[in-house]
Amino acid sequence: MSVRVKLPTHLRRLAGVDGEVCIDVAEEVTTEAVLAALEARYPVLRGTIRDVATGRRRAFVRYFACEEDLSHDPPGKPLPTRVADGSEPFLVVGSMAGG
Numbered sequence: 131m132s133v134r135v136k137l138p139t140h141l142r143r144l145a146g147v148d149g150e151v152c153i154d155v156a157e158e159v160t161t162e163a164v165l166a167a168l169e170a171r172y173p174v175l176r177g178t179i180r181d182v183a184t185g186r187r188r189a190f191v192r193y194f195a196c197e198e199d200l201s202h203d204p205p206g207k208p209l210p211t212r213v214a215d216g217s218e219p220f221l222v223v224g225s226m227a228g229g
Contacts, residue, residue: 159214
């Protein structure tokens, strides 16, 4: 299945892409599968979205799809059907902090 992924500007620049990217996911469409396919296609992103050793999401990165925050969902949970069929994107968002 082809999944649309939108990355924040700094990760798009790092990967050398414009706009969203389409990632082929051969298995069940989960956050884990999408990120693994994204890192396989763009190895320069490895370690920027999730920790290489633990696979855990980086502190200032969030995941969204279909207007839902999926950041705290288990990485093996299936993504919404609209993401799996390509009609909605999976968003990787860099959150902001400050005071």
